[in-house]
Amino acid sequence: MALSGVEIFKLLPKTNCKKCGFPTCLAFAMKLAQRQASLDACPDVSEEAKKILGEASAPPVRAIILGAGDKAVKMGEETVLFRHEKRFVNPCAFAVNIKDSESDNEIEKKVAMVIASEIDRVGQKLRIDAISIECASNDAVRYEAVTRMVSSRAPDTPIILNCFNASAAEAAVKAIADKKPLLYGARLDNLDAMVNIAKAHKTPLGLYAEGPEALSSLAEKAKAMGVEDIVIDPGAKSAKGIIEGNTQIRRAAIKKNFKPLGYPIINIVMKDDPLIETAIASVAIAKYASIVVLSSIERWKNLALFTLRQNLYTDPQVPMQVEQKIYKIGEPGPDAPLMITTNFSLTYFIVSGEVENSKVPSRLAVMDCEGLSVLTAWAAGKFTASRIAQFIKESGVENEVKHRELIIPGQVAILSGTLEDKLEGWKIIVGPREANGLPTFLKTKAA
Amino acid sequence: MAYVIPKETYSGKVASMTIGEGAKSIAIGGENTMPFLSFEGAIPNRPVIAMEIQDITPDDWPDNLKKYYNGYYDDAAKWAKFCVEQLNAKAIALRLVGTHPDKQDRSAEDAAKTVKEVLSVVDVPLIILGSNHIEKDASVIVAAAEAATGKNCIIGKAQEGNYKTIVAAALAHKHKLIAMSELDINLAKQLNILITQMGFETDRLLTDPMCSALGYGLEYTYSVMERIRLAALTQNDTTMQPPIVGDVGMYVWKTKEVSASEEDMPQWGSLEERGIAWEVVTAMGMLLAGANLLIMRHPKAVEKAEKVIEELTKG
Ligand code: SF4
Numbered sequence: 001m002a003l004s005g006v007e008i009f010k011l012l013p014k015t016n017c018k019k020c021g022f023p024t025c026l027a028f029a030m031k032l033a034q035r036q037a038s039l040d041a042c043p044d045v046s047e048e049a050k051k052i053l054g055e056a057s058a059p060p061v062r063a064i065i066l067g068a069g070d071k072a073v074k075m076g077e078e079t080v081l082f083r084h085e086k087r088f089v090n091p092c093a094f095a096v097n098i099k100d101s102e103s104d105n106e107i108e109k110k111v112a113m114v115i116a117s118e119i120d121r122v123g124q125k126l127r128i129d130a131i132s133i134e135c136a137s138n139d140a141v142r143y144e145a146v147t148r149m150v151s152s153r154a155p156d157t158p159i160i161l162n163c164f165n166a167s168a169a170e171a172a173v174k175a176i177a178d179k180k181p182l183l184y185g186a187r188l189d190n191l192d193a194m195v196n197i198a199k200a201h202k203t204p205l206g207l208y209a210e211g212p213e214a215l216s217s218l219a220e221k222a223k224a225m226g227v228e229d230i231v232i233d234p235g236a237k238s239a240k241g242i243i244e245g246n247t248q249i250r251r252a253a254i255k256k257n258f259k260p261l262g263y264p265i266i267n268i269v270m271k272d273d274p275l276i277e278t279a280i281a282s283v284a285i286a287k288y289a290s291i292v293v294l295s296s297i298e299r300w301k302n303l304a305l306f307t308l309r310q311n312l313y314t315d316p317q318v319p320m321q322v323e324q325k326i327y328k329i330g331e332p333g334p335d336a337p338l339m340i341t342t343n344f345s346l347t348y349f350i351v352s353g354e355v356e357n358s359k360v361p362s363r364l365a366v367m368d369c370e371g372l373s374v375l376t377a378w379a380a381g382k383f384t385a386s387r388i389a390q391f392i393k394e395s396g397v398e399n400e401v402k403h404r405e406l407i408i409p410g411q412v413a414i415l416s417g418t419l420e421d422k423l424e425g426w427k428i429i430v431g432p433r434e435a436n437g438l439p440t441f442l443k444t445k446a447a
Numbered sequence: 448m449a450y451v452i453p454k455e456t457y458s459g460k461v462a463s464m465t466i467g468e469g470a471k472s473i474a475i476g477g478e479n480t481m482p483f484l485s486f487e488g489a490i491p492n493r494p495v496i497a498m499e500i501q502d503i504t505p506d507d508w509p510d511n512l513k514k515y516y517n518g519y520y521d522d523a524a525k526w527a528k529f530c531v532e533q534l535n536a537k538a539i540a541l542r543l544v545g546t547h548p549d550k551q552d553r554s555a556e557d558a559a560k561t562v563k564e565v566l567s568v569v570d571v572p573l574i575i576l577g578s579n580h581i582e583k584d585a586s587v588i589v590a591a592a593e594a595a596t597g598k599n600c601i602i603g604k605a606q607e608g609n610y611k612t613i614v615a616a617a618l619a620h621k622h623k624l625i626a627m628s629e630l631d632i633n634l635a636k637q638l639n640i641l642i643t644q645m646g647f648e649t650d651r652l653l654t655d656p657m658c659s660a661l662g663y664g665l666e667y668t669y670s671v672m673e674r675i676r677l678a679a680l681t682q683n684d685t686t687m688q689p690p691i692v693g694d695v696g697m698y699v700w701k702t703k704e705v706s707a708s709e710e711d712m713p714q715w716g717s718l719e720e721r722g723i724a725w726e727v728v729t730a731m732g733m734l735l736a737g738a739n740l741l742i743m744r745h746p747k748a749v750e751k752a753e754k755v756i757e758e759l760t761k762g
Pocket of ligand 1: 017018023041
């Protein structure tokens with residue numbers, strides 16, 4: 001459990017020497033409690049205090065790195081159960097499973113698809129983050145060969161060695177140890193061997209057990225044997241198992257500070273029906289998975305899952321904003337209508353979506369209102385006649401359009417008079433109150 | 448360290464209610480835990496999916512959705528029957544889009560007639576929705592509510608600007624009611640309070656905090672729903688206990704992702720599955736955040752979501 005400022009204070013030297021940069025030990029303790037300072041700043045703290053504070057201040061879910069290099073993915077470090085409390089920290093990684101029993105040709109094709117999976121969405125690059133290589137052949141020679149092949153074709157992509165056969169796992173780990181693959185993994189029946197491999201090659205270890213309880217005792221054993229970097233799989237096969245198992249694990253870690261389950265979760269979500277797989281992966285994404293292993297990489301599925309992950313991992317405190325500029329929808333000519341709205345991303349999405357629906361090529365002037373919606377921005381004095389006039393003048397749109405007509409949202413119809421005064425030579429047209437009125441409005445106007 | 452299952456005990460529970468009449472009526476709500484966590488509480492009823500039909504031929508549905516109902520658009524009753532008999536719909540949501548002044552401006556009487564026709568052919572619960580035009584809905588939904596007297600429908604959506612007349616109609620004709628506000632837990636709460644102050648019981652009210660599609664603000668709806676559900680359970684706040692509605696289809700099927708062709712967007716993959724996936728994933732988001740009733744459009748999306756709901760609610 002996190003310690004309070006006073007509890008931390010009791011463990012500090014209490015000399016108020018200021019070397020930490022704070023006026024008193026108490027002030028420093030308060031900052032530590034809020035996780036706004038690091039204990040290293042105090043040079044005189046005792047070893048014992050370090051140990052107690054270190055354990056207490058360790059994040060409830062341990063940070064683990066999947067892979068090495070530019071495409072390595074950080075997992076864990078989550079601090080809340082619900083995203084409205086605080087931003088979910090490290091987006092889950094998506095991995096595609098490849099069986100070593102598939103033909104070389106098949107395997108190469110899949111690897112190529114993983115590499116080509118990157119897309120850009122609202123300014124973020126999203127991709128399949130990792131490849132899981134499953135030892136389906138149970139043949140160490142084949143498994144090592146496939147691991148080498150995948151690794152050479154996708155040199156930067158993190159790899160999960162999905163292999164419970166210790167000798168095959170050892171051969172594969174040895175082949176690509178510098179890539180820091182996740183060795184997944186260890187069960188009760190192969191724990192000793194797998195722990196030894198993970199320790200020898202300094203790779204994180206994935207643990208598998210049926211249900212949180214068995215998993216926690218397995219994690220305690222692994223830790224006692226000297227493995228620190230652990231990823232845990234509660235063995236869930238169904239949507240129900242995922243939501244219940246993952247919720248219990250994450251709650252135990254965060255609310256009870258139960259260390260044996262304070263690790264990133266891996267869920268194997270592989271189904272024959274790709275749409276069902278998509279639906280179940282959605283459960284894992286929303287409910288606390290750090291790695292979601294999928295069986296296939298259809299582009300439509302990637303897009304839907306990437307988008308869900310991006311949505312749920314955005315910061316709930318920061319309104320999403322889009323860039324202030326004149327957006328072109330379709331291929332608007334000099335006579336195409338011009339509309340204005342604010343830069344709250346939701347407002348932009350909805351308005352631009354409706355304009356697209358209308359199939360009328362248009363320009364949409366998106367004005368920086370600090371991410372507020374139209375009515376809120378108007379009420380806050382950010383979406384005013386003078387500011388709109390200034391923005392339109394400075395945007396250069398007067399050189400792009402032949403007409404001088406600006407369509408404003410119906411919700412701020414009240415601005416039209418003043419705006420006509422401030423924006424000389426322009427005619428202000430009041431658009432519909434709700435964005436869903438835009439298609440009809442634009443079509444009628446164009447007719 | 449011994450592992451103890453970390454269970455929460457909540458003081459409140461979601462209101463439960465029955466919709467529809469007869470053998471195919473359905474109970475919804477009643478759970479006293481966050482979605483699908485049956486290890487710590489009771490979830491007496493599974494979430495319900497209603498399939499959406501309309502009173503006119505939709506002019507804004509992409510072809511990859513529209514083709515599934517070809518031949519049914521001219522007659523809402525026929526369309527409803529097809530959904531129930533061929534597609535296994537457990538409930539129907541009739542959206543009276545045609546009454547919108549910008550669409551066909553159909554009259555309240557026309558709407559009432561459509562409602563009667565639909566009710567005469569289907570025995571599953573019916574949800575009757577206006578066109579989301581504040582003034583027009585007030586008259587349309589009142590007429591529709593009267594036409595459906597005795598059928599224990601859900602009518603809506605009552606919004607801040609028109610709730611009084613719509614609530615009165617739901618009271619007079621004994622229907623359940625959807626109250627809709629725009630993506631703000633306080634607005635949702637306030638509207639529920641106003642409505643219950645008119646003598647409308649919480650256990651006949653459903654709340655729609657406004658849906659958003661995947662990629663178009665889904666996270667806002669997700670968090671508002673989650674907070675409503677948490678307030679209902681942890682604070683036993685009765686004004687937050689009405690079952691939650693997710694009007695999924697209408698938000699999903701106007702996004703770019705469900706209509707852009709594969710030629711235009713090669714990196715987005717097959718349009719057919721992309722559209723279905725968009726509705727399924729949006730639906731999953733709403734369900735995981737606490738929705739009790741979803742309104743959806745694509746038959747395949749409904750089928751897949753039903754399958755996962757089955758998995759999430761059994762044993
Ligand atoms: S450096 Fe350490 S001992 Fe000195 S004031 Fe800061 S906390 Fe106290």
